[in-house]
Amino acid sequence: MTPPVEAWKALAAQLRADSIRSTTAAGSGHPTSSMSAADILAVLLSKYLHYDFDAPESLLNDRLIFSKGHAAPLLYAVYKAAGAITDAEMLTLRKFGSRIQGHPTPILPWVDVATGSLGQGLPTGIGMAWAGKYLDKVPFKVWVLLGDSEMAEGSVYEALELGGHYGLNNVIAIIDMNRLGQRGPTMLEWHSEVYAERARAFGWHAIEIDGQDVEAVDAAFAEAVESDKPVVIVAKTKKGAGVSFLADHDNWHGKALSPADAEKALAELGNPACDIIAKPHPPRPGKVAETGAPGKFVPPTYELGTKVATREAYGDALKELGAVRPEVVVLDGEVSNSTYSDKFKKVFPERFFESYIAEQQLVSAAVGVQALGKVPFASTFAAFFSRAYDQIRMAAISQADIRLVGSHAGVSIGEDGASQMALEDLAMIRAVHGSTVLYPSCATTTIHLTAQMVTRKGVVYMRTTREKTPVLYGPDESFPIGGSKVLRSSDSDVACLIAAGITLHESLKAADVLAAEGINVRIIDLYSVKPIDAATVRKAAEECGGNLIVVEDHWPEGGLGDAVLEVFGGAGTVHPNVTRLAVQNMPTCGKPEELLEEAGINAAHIAAAVRAL
Numbered sequence: 001m002t003p004p005v006e007a008w009k010a011l012a013a014q015l016r017a018d019s020i021r022s023t024t025a026a027g028s029g030h031p032t033s034s035m036s037a038a039d040i041l042a043v044l045l046s047k048y049l050h051y052d053f054d055a056p057e058s059l060l061n062d063r064l065i066f067s068k069g070h071a072a073p074l075l076y077a078v079y080k081a082a083g084a085i086t087d088a089e090m091l092t093l094r095k096f097g098s099r100i101q102g103h104p105t106p107i108l109p110w111v112d113v114a115t116g117s118l119g120q121g122l123p124t125g126i127g128m129a130w131a132g133k134y135l136d137k138v139p140f141k142v143w144v145l146l147g148d149s150e151m152a153e154g155s156v157y158e159a160l161e162l163g164g165h166y167g168l169n170n171v172i173a174i175i176d177m178n179r180l181g182q183r184g185p186t187m188l189e190w191h192s193e194v195y196a197e198r199a200r201a202f203g204w205h206a207i208e209i210d211g212q213d214v215e216a217v218d219a220a221f222a223e224a225v226e227s228d229k230p231v232v233i234v235a236k237t238k239k240g241a242g243v244s245f246l247a248d249h250d251n252w253h254g255k256a257l258s259p260a261d262a263e264k265a266l267a268e269l270g271n272p273a274c275d276i277i278a279k280p281h282p283p284r285p286g287k288v289a290e291t292g293a294p295g296k297f298v299p300p301t302y303e304l305g306t307k308v309a310t311r312e313a314y315g316d317a318l319k320e321l322g323a324v325r326p327e328v329v330v331l332d333g334e335v336s337n338s339t340y341s342d343k344f345k346k347v348f349p350e351r352f353f354e355s356y357i358a359e360q361q362l363v364s365a366a367v368g369v370q371a372l373g374k375v376p377f378a379s380t381f382a383a384f385f386s387r388a389y390d391q392i393r394m395a396a397i398s399q400a401d402i403r404l405v406g407s408h409a410g411v412s413i414g415e416d417g418a419s420q421m422a423l424e425d426l427a428m429i430r431a432v433h434g435s436t437v438l439y440p441s442c443a444t445t446t447i448h449l450t451a452q453m454v455t456r457k458g459v460v461y462m463r464t465t466r467e468k469t470p471v472l473y474g475p476d477e478s479f480p481i482g483g484s485k486v487l488r489s490s491d492s493d494v495a496c497l498i499a500a501g502i503t504l505h506e507s508l509k510a511a512d513v514l515a516a517e518g519i520n521v522r523i524i525d526l527y528s529v530k531p532i533d534a535a536t537v538r539k540a541a542e543e544c545g546g547n548l549i550v551v552e553d554h555w556p557e558g559g560l561g562d563a564v565l566e567v568f569g570g571a572g573t574v575h576p577n578v579t580r581l582a583v584q585n586m587p588t589c590g591k592p593e594e595l596l597e598e599a600g601i602n603a604a605h606i607a608a609a610v611r612a613l
Contacts, residue, residue: 004046004047004218005214005215007046007278008039008042008043008046008214008218009039009042009214010272010276011042011045011046011081011276011278012038012039012041012042012214012242013038013242013269013270013272014077014081014272014273014274014276015034015038015041015042015074015077015078015081016034016035016038016241016242016243016269017266017269017271017272017274018073018076018077018080018081018087018090018274019031019034019035019038019073019074019077020035020257020262020265020266020269021090021091021262021266021274022073022076022077022090022091022093022100023073023093023256023257024256024257024258024259024262025091025093026093026094026095026256027094027256028094028102028254028256029072029073029093029094029102029254029256030070030071030072030073030253030254031073031240031246031255031256031257032239032240032246032252032253032255033068033070033071033074033147033178033239033253033254034071034072034073034074034077035074035239035240035241035242035243035246036176036178036211036237036238036239036240036241037068037071037074037145037174037176037178037211037235037237038074038077038241038242039211039212039213039214039217039237039241040145040174040176040211040217040235040237041074041078041145042214042278043214043217043218043221044064044143044217044221045078045081045082045278045280046278046280047218047221047281048141048143048221048225048281049062049064049143049280049281050062050140050141050280050281050282050283050284051064051082051110051280051281051283052282052283053079053082053083053084053110053280056109056110057109058283059132059136059138059140059288059372059373060138060139060140060283060284060285060286060288061140061283062140062141062142062143062280062283063112063125063128063140063141063142063143063371064110064143064145065112065113065115065121065122065124065125065142065143065144065145066104066115066121066145067115067118067119067120067121067122067125067144067145067146067147067150068115068118068121068145068146068147068149068150068176069103069104069114069115069116069117069118069121070102070103070116070147070254071145071147071176072093072100072101072102072103072104072116073093075104076090076093076100077090079108079110081276081277081278082277082278082279082280083277083279084110085100087274102116103115103116104116105397105398105399106398106399112124112128112368112371112398113367113368113371113394113398113400114394114397114398114399115394116394117390117393117394118147118149118150118153119150119153119154119155119156119360120155120360120364120390120391120394121144121145121146122144122146122155122156122159122160122163122171122173123155123156123158123159123162123360123361123364123365123368123391124364124365124367124368124371125142125144125159125171125173125368126159126162126163126166126168126171126361126364126365126368127353127364127365127366127367127368127369127371128142128171128368128369128371128372129142129163129166129168129170129171129230129368130166130168130353130365130368130369131329131368131369131372131374132170132372133166133168133169133170134166134350135329135350135351135369135372135374136288136289136372137289138286138287138288139170139284139285139286140170140283140284140286141170141171141172141225142168142170142171142172143172143174144171144172144173144174145174145176146173146174146175146176147175147176147178148175148176148177148178148179148181148186148188148195149181149182149186151175151186151187151188151195152186152187154360155360155361155364155391157198157202158355158358158360158361159361159364160198160199160202160204160232161202161358162355162356162358162361162365163202163203163204163230164202164203164204164229164230165203167203167228167229167230168230169227169228169229169230169231170230171230171231172221172224172225172230172231172233173199173204173230173231173232173233174232174233174235175195175232175233175234175235176211176235176237177190177192177195177211177234177235177236177237178237178238178239178241178248179238179239179248180239180248180250180253181253182253182254183253184250190236192208192234192236193208195232195234196208196232196234199232199234203229203230204229204230204231204232205224205227205229205230205231205232206231206232206233206234207220207223207224207231207232207233207234208234208236209233209234209235209236210235210236211235211236211237212236212237212238212241217235220233220235221233239252239253240252242268242269243264243265243268243269244268245261245264245265246265291326291327292326294324294325295323295324295325296324297320297321297324297325297451298320298324299317299320299444299447299448299451299475300313300316300317300320300447301444301475302443302444302471303471304471304472304473304474305470305471306470306471307468307469307470307471308443308468308469308471309443309464309465309466309467309468309469310440310441310442310443310445310446310464310465310469310501311338311339311340311407311408311464311465311466312340312443312468313440313443313444313446313447313450313464314339314340314341314379314405314407314446314450314462314464315339315340315341315342315343315344316340316343316443316447317446317447317450317451318330318340318341318343318344318377318450319343319344319347321450321451321454322344322347322348322351323347325375325454327373327374327375328351328374328375328376328377328454329351329352329353329369329374329375329376329377330344330345330348330351330352330353330376330377330378330379331352331353331354331355331362331365331366331369331376331377331378331379332345332352332353332354332355332362332378332379332380333355333356333357333358333359333362333378333379333380333381333384334354334355334356334357335379335380335381335407336352336354336379338381338407338408339379339380339381339405339407339464340407341377341379341405353365353369359380359384359385359387359388360387360388360390360391362378362380362388363378363385363388363391363392363395363402363404364388364391365378366378366395366400366402366403366404367391367394367395367398367400367402370400370401370402371398371400375401375403375454376402376403377403377404377405377450377453378402378403378404378405379404379405379406379407380406380407381406381407381408381420381422382406382407382408382409382422382425382463382464383406383408383409383419383420383421383422383425384406385404385406385422385425385428385429385461386422386424386425386428389428392404392428392429392432392459393432395432395459396432396433396434396435396458396459397433399458400458400459401456401457401458401460402459402460403453403454403456403460403461403462404429404459404460404461404462405450405461405462405463405464406422406425406461406462406463406464407464407465407466408420408421408422408466409421409422409423409425409463409464409465409466409501409553409554410422410423410465410501410502410553410554410583411423411553411583411587411592411595411596411598411599411601412465412466412467412501412502412553412592412595412596413466413467413592414466414467414589414590414591414592414595415589415590415591416589417587417588417589418586418587418588421587422463423553423554423555423583423587424554424555424557424558425461425463425554426439426463426529426552426554426558426559426560426563427554427555427557427558427559427562428558429459429461429530430529430530430558430559430562430563431558432459434457434458434459435458435459435460435461435530436453436456436458436459436460436461436481436528436530436531437461437463437528437529437530438453438460438461438462438463438481438527438528438529439462439463439500439501439526439527439528439529439560440462440464440479440500440501440527441465441469441472441499441500441501441502441504441505441525441527442469442470442471442472442473442525443469443471444471444472444473444474444475444477445472445473445479445485445525445527446462446464448477448478448479449462449479449481449527450462452479452480452481456481463501465501465502467502467592469502469505470505472487472525473485479527479528480528481528481531482528482531482532482533483527483528483533483536484524484525484526484527484528484532484533484536484537485524485525485527486522486523486524486525486536486540487504487508487523487524487525488508488511488520488521488522488523489522489523490520490522492520493520493521493522493543493544493545494519494520494521494544494545494547494610494613495521495522495544495545495547495548495549495610495613496521496522496523496524496540496541496544496547496548496549497510497511497521497522497523497524497549497551497606497610498523498524498526498537498540498548498549498550498551498560498564499523499524499525499526499550499551499552499560500525500526500527500529500552500560501552501553502553502592502596503551503552503553503581503601503606504523504525506551506596506601506602506603506606507523507551507603507606508523509603510603510604510606510607510610511523513603513607514607514610514611519610519611521544521610522540522543522544524536524537524540526560526563526564529559529560529563530563532563532564532566532567534567537564537567538567538568541568541574541576545613546574546576546577547576547577547579547613548564548576548577548578548579549578549579549580549581549606549609549610550564550578550579550580550581550582551581551582551601551606552580552581552582552583552601553583553596553599553601554582554583555582555583556580556582556583556584559582561578561580561582564578565578577613579609579612579613581600581601581605581606581609582599582601583599583601584599584600585598585599587599
């Protein structure tokens with residue numbers, strides 16, 4: 001055998017041994033799922049990966065994504081072999097306070113995105129590959145290790161179709177086909193030809209190999225890096241490979257070996273010293289285009305009282321941001337002429353990613369491009385973000401900065417009916433760790449909030465409205481995130497109406513009716529739902545007789561009402577009288593005004609709620 005083959009085999013044995021050592025020390029984890037791909041990673045690290053572990057922020061680095069995040073022990077063994085972490089740190093796997101967590105997260109600087117919820121690594125890699133090929137135009141490769149169990153996930157096939165559509169020949173997906181899932185055989189077991197034909201159907205080049213044969217792995221990688229298509233390598237492996245009592249034996253998934261079993265396994269592996277250092281190649285030569293300093297954003301303006309949909313104002317803001325912020329990219333789910341992100345697309349088509357009707361891919365691509373320093377805005381109908389909720393949840397774990405904009409929210413969209421009406425989106429995103437939730441009622445507000453989203457950290461969501469609504473504010477107004485606007489106020493307010501979006505305008509109508517009857521109410525435009533302007537809400541409760549009426553085009557659970565109630569959740573807090581008007585029954589079709597009436601959230605119902613006090 002040639003020396004490289006011997007070296008690869010020795011490194012593979014070390015990677016297996018370290019996967020066993022770390023999981024045994026932890027008393028939990030996935031050693032066998034790690035062992036199956038050890039030969040693949042040994043060749044990749046030694047010969048094909050181009051990465052500077054001392055400069056993980058470099059956009060010239062290859063990207064390595066463990067979509068099968070439960071094989072994290074193998075990833076950490078690779079980091080140790082590359083000299084990035086010490087043996088001692090590797091052995092802190094799953095310990096409280098350790099960076100070496102049960103599944104990879106960006107707490108480690110070499111991890112771009114968190115994985116562990118299966119089916120998300122390849123879609124995220126598609127976003128990275130798209131940015132690398134079409135935006136930065138740099139020669140890196142995106143290497144994605146998938147498990148065969150996760151090939152049942154629909155999100156993987158969304159990634160395959162988009163990878164083929166965009167001709168992303170800089171992405172190489174490796175299916176670790178080890179046949180066994182958590183509770184037994186996978187759907188296709190070792191039928192590599194089925195995986196290969198599926199990949200080819202989506203326009204990918206597919207290669208079938210024995211994943212335990214390092215020479216076959218080497219040949220496949222050599223072919224893959226020269227391909228003019230995205231590549232899927234289907235590697236037949238054995239779970240627990242290298243140890244006779246583990247290899248292709250069921251009922252070992254997610255189980256650490258006992259110290260005695262670990263000793264036997266390490267002996268079968270030749271008791272490797274585990275001291276091999278295999279530095280990857282440096283990044284390929286290339287130059288990342290400099291974007292320059294941001295220009296000054298000049299917000300579009302609208303005449304007071306004119307009717308403009310907030311979704312259209314979002315498109316106006318994007319177009320202006322695109323001119324002064326070259327790092328801004330826009331992604332949409334084939335509804336850009338309804339979300340109005342097509343206004344950006346028409347001017348900056350090279351920075352627009354069409355995900356088609358693939359919302360999981362839409363959010364994953366946003367996570368991928370932000371990992372490369374871009375500022376993504378992803379938009380679709382608000383209802384359809386629910387399909388990608390797991391991707392949104394994982395974005396928070398990835399410490400990703402993404403901007404999501406959902407249009408066509410609530411019953412006010414009218415005739416399309418309940419399937420198109422987002423009535424849970426505020427609750428959904430409020431529940432995401434570190435998220436920001438915005439709900440503008442006016443075109444001017446939308447412009448200013450969209451501009452602030454550029455620099456906002458975490459998952460930022462803005463809800464826009466289908467219907468055209470009157471412009472409430474002039475161009476000199478400011479709308480800080482975490483603030484609100486008091487639109488009506490007097491010393492004799494008997495209640496405070498708190499609303500956002502379409503129900504704010506209904507509240508203003510109700511206030512006019514009540515004022516004619518001699519009843520004064522305060523009105524708060526709660527455009528920032530999370531963080532909420534707690535001080536203004538508390539002040540309103542104190543000054544308006546303790547009466548708050550929250551009106552929302554949303555289910556009662558988790559939306560504006562719950563956000564307001566949380567302001568008064570502390571011990572010793574004086575609780576106001578809170579009346580909540582929200583959508584209670586499953587809506588049907590109808591005109592917006594009919595549906596607002598039926599839901600009990602129009603001006604007449606709001607006025608009646610005030611009178612009832």
